[in-house]
Amino acid sequence: MFSRFNLQIDYLSMRFPHNPHFNSHFDLVDDLKWYPYVGRTFGTKSRRVMVYAHNIPIKEEEFVEKTKEFQNKSTWADCIDEYTYEQGWWTEAFRYFIKGAVGLSENYTQGSNPEVIAKVDNFISSISYTNFIQGLVMSDSQIALADADLVTKSKVINQQILDILNITHCICWGAPVFDYVRSIPGWAVEGLMSYEQRGFGYCRVLRTATAPMHVLKIHHPSMPNFKPYSSETQQIISDFLLLK
Numbered sequence: 001m002f003s004r005f006n007l008q009i010d011y012l013s014m015r016f017p018h019n020p021h022f023n024s025h026f027d028l029v030d031d032l033k034w035y036p037y038v039g040r041t042f043g044t045k046s047r048r049v050m051v052y053a054h055n056i057p058i059k060e061e062e063f064v065e066k067t068k069e070f071q072n073k074s075t076w077a078d079c080i081d082e083y084t085y086e087q088g089w090w091t092e093a094f095r096y097f098i099k100g101a102v103g104l105s106e107n108y109t110q111g112s113n114p115e116v117i118a119k120v121d122n123f124i125s126s127i128s129y130t131n132f133i134q135g136l137v138m139s140d141s142q143i144a145l146a147d148a149d150l151v152t153k154s155k156v157i158n159q160q161i162l163d164i165l166n167i168t169h170c171i172c173w174g175a176p177v178f179d180y181v182r183s184i185p186g187w188a189v190e191g192l193m194s195y196e197q198r199g200f201g202y203c204r205v206l207r208t209a210t211a212p213m214h215v216l217k218i219h220h221p222s223m224p225n226f227k228p229y230s231s232e233t234q235q236i237i238s239d240f241l242l243l244k
Helices: 020-026 060-069 080-085 092-102 114-126 148-165 175-182 231-241
Strands: 049-053 056-058 127-131 136-138 169-173 188-194 201-208 211-218
Touching (some): 080 092, 092 231, 114 127, 175 211
Antiparallel strands (some): 201 211
16 A cells, blocks of 8 residues: 555644554564554554555556655555545555445445444544555566565564554455464464355464454455455454454
């Protein structure tokens, strides 16, 4: 995920301002490239949700420009407004995910029914969100895998992010991200299972002996099999978020 536009951020008018409370902790993480978005109501309830997208594939001719854009650690955390309400090819996956996560039956805009807007806004404000891969991935295709060194480095970084945020529920976009999370060194995995719906799976990760983290694999929201409006997709996510 990246912002389509190089915008000057008006922090006073942001719908989803990033909660900076954890930034001082993130700054102690070696090689962290950008802060995850952390919603303003994140952590006010016992459930603490991390949503992991995969990576940011960048064409070679754009790589230098985008590297400069992401030198600011807040770049990622400050573009959630755009990704939630701007309708464009670059926001489709995130918006499809939101539709499935909050149980919508049709598209939404800023002018939608206030009850729909409240569902969307409350959910976005309560979660944390980032790409698992901490670094741009040079690729001519939107479907790209990071090299082994970057994956290994990203596992170390994300282990610390998940611990800092004390995540209880982790949603992974696609099989690669799910595999990254459950293979973080030192964490035990139990309860691995697949759902009947293609591309969905589950496991528990024991970050510590007393702190299990529920992990959900979903079909990548950019792909048709995610089915954001289907009762099956919505029920899987809803049931997952209710796990204790």
